[in-house]
Amino acid sequence: MKLFSKEQIYEGDKLTAERQNITSTDLMERAGTQIFNWMHMRMQGAQVPIHVFCGIGNNGGDGLVLSRHLITHGYNVNTYIINCSDKRSKDFLINYDRIKNVTKKWPVLLNCAQDFPEIAPEDIIVDAVFGIGLNRPIDLWVKQLFIHFRKSKAFTLAIDIPSGLYPDQPVKDEDAVVWAGFTLSFASPKLVFFLPETAKFTVQWEVLDIGLDPEFLYTTETHVELIGKNEVLPNYVPREKYSHKGQFGHALIIGGSYGKIGAVTLASRATLTAGAGLVTAYMPKCGYHAIQASFPEAMVITDVDEEIISSISFDIDPTVIGFGIGAGTDTKTAKTFEAFLKTNKAPLVIDADGLNMLSKKKTLLKLLPKMTVLTPHPKELERLIGKWKDDFDKLDKVKAFTKKHQVIVVIKGANTITVFEDKSYINTTGNPGLSTAGSGDVLTGIIVGLISQGYSPLVATIIGVYLHGRSADIAVEDFGYQSLIASHVIEYLGEAFIDLFKQPEQPPQQEASQEEGEAQEQNQT
Structure with missing residues (x-):
């Protein structure tokens, strides 16, 4: 499996939008829907409180798409916006408007440590604060939020990469990184998931297919490869x-x-x-x-x-x-x-x-x-x-x-x-x-x-x-x-x-629910 660099992933997103004649917002919808499908398949409507923390960039936009689908499928979800800058990405703003159209329970704006919600150990945290584009030290109060995540002992699911973790740089402050129990990564896992000093920030990971351009995936040469049976x-x-x-x-x-x-x-x-x-x-x-x-x-x-x-x-x-x-x-x-x-x-x-x-x-x-x-x-x-x-x-x-x-x-x-x-x-x-x-x-x-x-x-x-x-x-x-x-x-x-020659055991097939079918159909569209 190829491990794409940050720059290659950006290029893959751009080529996918051009070659498939879709917008970056459409691609974000795919990503958020795939995360929802992953959670929905495992939770099956369970009413565990879910806290989705969204940044104001594209990673936060993914989180808003996820929250919208969780809300429309009846989950017990709370959405928060980490208001750490005046700048918002275009796709974030589009999905911010979309989520307000499906619920009266609008996302809560967090501005400081006094705004942090209570999180119980049995709750679920979704970390959609920062993605691979993070290029600066985070604010002190955001660091305190990440510490708040850890102290809650709640299961933490990170979107693409644990927030505060750079895909191509060492970690200088471990408290300024989200410690995830699971990370759903787009396109490929990140190199930092496998290095001794940074692997601890995600216990497990899985790659989600968001339909990036196949030619890009097959022809792009990477400097890092993950070696498994298929390789x-x-x-x-x-x-x-x-x-x-x-x-x-x-x-x-x-x-x-x-x-x-x-x-x-x-x-x-x-x-x-x-x-x-x-x-x-x-x-x-x-x-x-x-x-x-x-x-x-x-x-x-x-x-x-x-x-x-x-x-x-x-x-x-x-x-x-x-x-x-x-x-x-x-x-x-x-x-x-x-x-x-x-x-x-x-x-x-x-x-x-x-x-x-x-x-x-x-x-x-x-x-x-x-x-x-x-x-x-x-x-x-x-x-x-x-x-x-x-x-x-x-x-x-x-x-x-x-x-x-x-x-x-x-x-x-x-x-x-x-x-x-x-x-x-x-x-x-x-x-x-x-x-x-x-x-x-x-x-x-x-x-x-x-x-x-x-x-x-x-x-x-x-x-x-x-x-x-x-x-x-x-x-x-x-x-x-x-x-x-x-x-x-x-x-x-x-x-x-x-x-090497053994075929993996196939899990028993289950009929998809109507909601899952609709989500998959929307994703394919």
Whole structure:
């Protein structure tokens, strides 16, 4: 799914009006009607008090359309206008007149904190105050209104984006943002829904289709994509009946040190489970018996050293190499890593101590093959690119880093983001159970295994991150967050592959009510 920028959404609105020969007011009617349909389908006429807070711009106009439909369908609704400026948008004023024509209970003008209505915990708040166009700090009394929302403990539904949240800027004052339980977003979700510092402002989100021009949606290129099953499946390459292991590459995993042989074992198992034809593990001598006993499918080459990687010598021609897992940062290991980079020609995936060695001697970055995959956790990322001020600054720094060194960077987190140059791919799978030792080693192995089969490094990384999270999502149903371990992610990886081809269960069909039918007909018109 594409994530459109603020400027692209404005352009999409404009093109839709031109190509469909409608006005911006008509488009606003569509948006507000879709929000009403969403609420009506769930509430079915329930008389819970609904408080719709409208700004004086187009987001407020959407709220007025919603209020009008709620009123005409008999809901218990109160409408408020946040009178924070003398300027009103044209479409807001049109819908302000329309709502006055359907009820004697006109919207209440709020001018200061003394005007705030009482809101009970069982009520519903609809936030239609500010949209994506907010470009200035909000007034103090409006900030107090948002605090009033939170203190009420009422369920808060935000229209398009929680008010006070900028789609392309960090938050400077958390009290000046609406904390929404759910956000109904137009065209696409917003990038801020997936960044660690701003994701908390909406617990859940859903995209509403307001009929934007299909050509615009299909042809517009975005800098950010949301990765789910629909994005992964077209890149999946099925196997032919007469295929054999030689067609799926020979992956080499280099790493391990005394006490950290498990990391190499996990990565090697994940590599083979992800589909590599052959896997060889290169490690210190101390790990030989352990990996041979626990993972008999792997071939093993040992270093001359008993406890660390002090030299790298092998007589195979690997398709791809994963380096750094459990390797430690001993001086001999670091020198060996540098010597290896000077002669290596195979694609690389670097994790853990491999990243730490790159951070200590950044000139080594020049030796990396193009499209090398780096998989840092937050501290490892900080060592590579330096400290960042906020999530937007972090993304900018990572983009600059990938451009300079022509590498792919995986920003691990709740919504892992794969970055290459100006493009970011946000993953939608995974859960807190992945906060466990070894899960990163497994991710490295999965990516290595996919590259081994012939996937490009970027595609392999995007698919690998998705499958890693999806496997954890399936496994957590059996183990829970606390008891999920890295081995479970490997064990459920096959189910994650199979899940790619499962069709979602269809909810039982219900006959639409007359009111819903009329609303849908009006929306289509």
